[in-house]
Amino acid sequence: MRTRRAALATIAGAASLPFTLSACGGDKGSSSQGGGTIGIAMPTRASERWLTDGKSVVKNLESKGYQAKLVYGDDDPKAQVSQIEDLVKQRVDALIIAAIDNESLNDVLEKAAAAKIPVISYDRLILGTKNVDYYVSFDNEQVGRLQATYIIEKLRLEDGKGPFNIELFAGSPDDNNTKYFYEGSMHLLQPYLDSKQLVVQSGQSKLSDITTLRWDGPTAQKRMNRILAKSYANRTVDAVLSPYDGISIGVLSALKSYGYDSDRKPLPIITGQDAELASVKSIIAGEQSQTVYKDLRQLAEVAANMADDILKGRTPRVNSRRAYNNGVKPVPAYLLQPTSVDKSNYNYVLVLGGYYTADELK
Ligand code: GAL
Numbered sequence: 001m002r003t004r005r006a007a008l009a010t011i012a013g014a015a016s017l018p019f020t021l022s023a024c025g026g027d028k029g030s031s032s033q034g035g036g037t038i039g040i041a042m043p044t045r046a047s048e049r050w051l052t053d054g055k056s057v058v059k060n061l062e063s064k065g066y067q068a069k070l071v072y073g074d075d076d077p078k079a080q081v082s083q084i085e086d087l088v089k090q091r092v093d094a095l096i097i098a099a100i101d102n103e104s105l106n107d108v109l110e111k112a113a114a115a116k117i118p119v120i121s122y123d124r125l126i127l128g129t130k131n132v133d134y135y136v137s138f139d140n141e142q143v144g145r146l147q148a149t150y151i152i153e154k155l156r157l158e159d160g161k162g163p164f165n166i167e168l169f170a171g172s173p174d175d176n177n178t179k180y181f182y183e184g185s186m187h188l189l190q191p192y193l194d195s196k197q198l199v200v201q202s203g204q205s206k207l208s209d210i211t212t213l214r215w216d217g218p219t220a221q222k223r224m225n226r227i228l229a230k231s232y233a234n235r236t237v238d239a240v241l242s243p244y245d246g247i248s249i250g251v252l253s254a255l256k257s258y259g260y261d262s263d264r265k266p267l268p269i270i271t272g273q274d275a276e277l278a279s280v281k282s283i284i285a286g287e288q289s290q291t292v293y294k295d296l297r298q299l300a301e302v303a304a305n306m307a308d309d310i311l312k313g314r315t316p317r318v319n320s321r322r323a324y325n326n327g328v329k330p331v332p333a334y335l336l337q338p339t340s341v342d343k344s345n346y347n348y349v350l351v352l353g354g355y356y357t358a359d360e361l362k
Pocket of ligand 1: 123244273
């Protein structure tokens with residue numbers, strides 16, 4: 001059966017690297033409804049979520065009468081910079097950017113500012129530049145808290161159970177979200193590490209020891225293999241904190257190759273994020289335990305509304321209680337709420353919520 005991911009990849013035209021889609025074609029401002037053109041720079045097509053993001057942002061902009069130029073940087077920061085440079089040269093009216101490397105866009109955003117092109121930082125905060133106008137994302141610390149809470153509840157740590165072995169994974173070191181996910185989780189897990197109800201047998205728990213460059217599943221799989229070989233010859237791992245579904249799938253592969261998923265060695269609790277199709281299926285099959293669902297339709301809608309408001313001279317709605325400082329200035333932000341999903345509620349949240357059809361999850 002064709003997966004949703006495969007279908008989306010086909011739409012995205014998987015052959016061309018790096019990929020550019022001119023959603024409506026035509027020149028700037030030539031939309032029949034006179035909306036103008038908005039450049040969208042997404043980080044990668046290797047993860048299903050970003051394909052969904054790209055499609056949803058384009059759809060929202062088109063429904064408001066804009067043309068959209070969507071590009072994917074395929075996880076290459078330099079390629080993303082040159083794609084954004086091209087969009088600036090084409091004099092798009094606004095830019096919506098999900099950065100690959102959050103500190104690599106300084107120069108190109110100077111050019112955007114010189115051309116008076118407003119910039120919306122999408123999902124990942126762009127750091128180290130004054131030339132970013134708004135930020136739209138989810139409450140990223142809450143994502144980490146939901147993952148940690150799941151582990152705490154399933155292991156019944158509040159009832160004093162333990163000790164349990166846990167291993168920790170974090171996201172890409174060049175993505176600002178990585179820090180928020182990690183801090184959100186560790187804030188809740190640290191007391192149990194201190195009380196030794198949770199033990200990290202690998203000894204790797206500092207953020208710099210546990211990051212996964214570009215959120216790459218096979219990289220996480222290799223690290224998990226090394227950990228299992230070195231620290232688990234005579235013990236079992238009870239929980240894995242994973243910040244993202246692609247990493248969870250890599251960790252699961254490593255665990256299976258070490259004999260987990262059997263009566264003698266059940267799989268540990270494994271968290272995740274993004275409710276990607278493969279992971280939701282894995283949850284239904286009883287392998288991955290949990291994911292954090294972020295409704296990308298909402299994220300895309302808020303981003304498109306922000307662009308529309310800016311271009312029509314209105315002030316976009318923001319809602320974050322504390323300023324998101326990018327190292328140069330506080331960036332006004334709109335944050336959405338994530339939801340924890342496991343086997344018990346996936347049908348209610350994802351199927352009844354219209355994110356996947358029941359057929360897609362078969
Ligand atoms: C993060 C994003 C996560 C996940 C990850 C890997 O920036 O917030 O939801 O998608 O990238 O793509």
